[in-house]
Amino acid sequence: MTADDSFDRLEDDDYPAYTMGRAAEMIGATQGFLRAIGEARLITPLRSEGGHRRYSRYQLRIAARARELVDQGTPIEAACRIVILEDQLEEAQRINAEYRRAAESSGPPTA
Numbered sequence: 001m002t003a004d005d006s007f008d009r010l011e012d013d014d015y016p017a018y019t020m021g022r023a024a025e026m027i028g029a030t031q032g033f034l035r036a037i038g039e040a041r042l043i044t045p046l047r048s049e050g051g052h053r054r055y056s057r058y059q060l061r062i063a064a065r066a067r068e069l070v071d072q073g074t075p076i077e078a079a080c081r082i083v084i085l086e087d088q089l090e091e092a093q094r095i096n097a098e099y100r101r102a103a104e105s106s107g108p109p110t111a
Helices: 003-009 020-027 031-039 057-071 076-106
Strands: 053-055
Touching (some): 031 053, 031 057, 031 076, 057 076
């Protein structure tokens, strides 16, 4: 992979570009918080060759949502479960919308 390839990957929401320290700073949380939501299996950071955790922008959005819930007084385990359920609901709604569009574009069945 060249330096240009690495730079292009920074636009990828799933590219693990951020260290634990930088990720915690970006979402206004502690590194311990990131470890805790990892232990709760909300997010699973990738590991660098040296074994350091690396986070993607997508993972940081999920972590930021969990932090909002925790800041509102929700226990961390419950916050993680809420975020997982919200994510599943969003995906189900997206799939339903795709099915609806496909059904509408095919028109009524002919007899």
